[in-house]
Amino acid sequence: MPAVALVGAYASISAGIAAGAATLLGGLQIAAGVMTGLGALTGNKKLMTIGAIASLGAGAYSALSGGSAASSASGLESVGGEGVAMGTAAGNAGSNAVEMGFADLAGGSDLGAVASGVSGGDVAASALGPAGESISTLNAPAAAAASEGGLVQQALGRTDPAGAVSNAARSGTGSTPAGLVQTNALAETTDTGLLAQAGNKLSTFAQLIEKNPNVGKLGLGLVSGASDAYSEQQQLKARERLLAEQRARYNASILNQRA
Amino acid sequence: MQEITVDSVRSEMQIPKEMQDAYSRIVKAGLKLMFDPSTRAQTMEFMEGEGDFAQKMGEGIAAVMAMLFKESNQTMPPQLIIPAGIELLVHAAEVAGKAGEDVSNEVIAEAMGTFVESMMRQFGVDPAQMQGMVSGLNSGAKPQEA
Numbered sequence: 001m002p003a004v005a006l007v008g009a010y011a012s013i014s015a016g017i018a019a020g021a022a023t024l025l026g027g028l029q030i031a032a033g034v035m036t037g038l039g040a041l042t043g044n045k046k047l048m049t050i051g052a053i054a055s056l057g058a059g060a061y062s063a064l065s066g067g068s069a070a071s072s073a074s075g076l077e078s079v080g081g082e083g084v085a086m087g088t089a090a091g092n093a094g095s096n097a098v099e100m101g102f103a104d105l106a107g108g109s110d111l112g113a114v115a116s117g118v119s120g121g122d123v124a125a126s127a128l129g130p131a132g133e134s135i136s137t138l139n140a141p142a143a144a145a146a147s148e149g150g151l152v153q154q155a156l157g158r159t160d161p162a163g164a165v166s167n168a169a170r171s172g173t174g175s176t177p178a179g180l181v182q183t184n185a186l187a188e189t190t191d192t193g194l195l196a197q198a199g200n201k202l203s204t205f206a207q208l209i210e211k212n213p214n215v216g217k218l219g220l221g222l223v224s225g226a227s228d229a230y231s232e233q234q235q236l237k238a239r240e241r242l243l244a245e246q247r248a249r250y251n252a253s254i255l256n257q258r259a
Numbered sequence: 260m261q262e263i264t265v266d267s268v269r270s271e272m273q274i275p276k277e278m279q280d281a282y283s284r285i286v287k288a289g290l291k292l293m294f295d296p297s298t299r300a301q302t303m304e305f306m307e308g309e310g311d312f313a314q315k316m317g318e319g320i321a322a323v324m325a326m327l328f329k330e331s332n333q334t335m336p337p338q339l340i341i342p343a344g345i346e347l348l349v350h351a352a353e354v355a356g357k358a359g360e361d362v363s364n365e366v367i368a369e370a371m372g373t374f375v376e377s378m379m380r381q382f383g384v385d386p387a388q389m390q391g392m393v394s395g396l397n398s399g400a401k402p403q404e405a
Contacts, residue, residue: 024382027341033271034345038263042365046372
């Protein structure tokens with residue numbers, strides 16, 4: 001396979017991969033028993049560290065994935081489509097955090113994420129913006145604000161030329177009204193960090209596989225078949241959650257007016 | 260967990276019921292990618308090549324999972340990537356063991372750590388952050404419930 005095509009393949013891998021950072025880390029919990037057990041059995045520090053992270057739960061993943069500043073266009077789906085962030089643990093942040101991130105609108109190169117710790121109680125946050133719309137479709141900053149509890153968390157995003165702005169305001173793990181909520185502002189283009197990392201890490205074995213013309217005939221699409229149903233189910237759940245949250249917000253605003 | 264086998268690993272996995280089918284399919288596809296008669300030669304070529312065996316195994320499985328993710332049009336549930344990859348890794352270890360490779364629990368552990376770290380990097384998570392987080396916890400910082 002020509003080098004350019006290979007790089008292209010890695011780009012697509014990286015872009016999709018970056019979208020699911022927090023979800024990937026959710027998989028640590030599934031495998032936590034295996035890793036912790038084997039880590040303890042062999043004294044492997046790497047596994048023990050990972051096991052410790054797994055035990056922290058969803059909040060740790062949020063902190064990790066937010067701080068790492070990954071981005072992809074598909075990551076936006078979780079912002080607009082689901083709209084509610086996930087819990088965070090103290091971890092290295094030490095507290096709830098207000099995080100603001102910016103993706104470079106013009107060049108997508110000199111990007112940075114700013115995070116500042118703010119102590120505060122549990123808060124619930126909801127993303128502002130029409131249901132089902134992502135930042136890329138809005139093409140404007142999106143904000144996630146705390147609805148109660150006093151801690152405001154914002155994530156501002158602007159699209160880069162490829163629309164690759166992401167925001168890890170993901171729901172599904174610990175995003176209850178009373179729980180901690182964190183919106184992660186992510187800012188890094190795929191053509192710099194992630195792509196290079198993926199390319200370096202995967203090149204050897206991936207190249208061997210890619211060279212094999214029979215790989216396409218293996219019927220690996222069965223993975224897609226399995227995932228499609230799951231994906232639809234998740235999207236449906238996400239929509240239901242969003243509707244419920246909208247309803248709650250409307251009700252709250254009406255109740256406030258009456259009061 | 261004393262003996263690392265495919266069965267022991269799978270029994271330790273806490274796979275949500277609604278994901279079990281997808282999980283099985285991913286593992287099956289991964290096995291096909293690694294050990295189908297049409298790809299086995301490449302797998303063996305890679306495993307028998309130069310470099311640390313655990314490192315190769317971990318990075319090789321990471322490549323397999325990335326390939327599967329791509330083949331699924333990125334619809335594969337990301338939370339299954341690490342668990343399925345771990346099971347594939349143990350499959351690969353068993354095959355390597357049968358082929359005469361000395362695959363101890365320590366080697367599997369090292370390969371597993373390499374695999375997870377590799378996947379994390381690809382997803383934009385810096386493993387160094389993990390170490391920092393754990394250090395913070397060890398120093399007395401108290402995590403909040405998620």
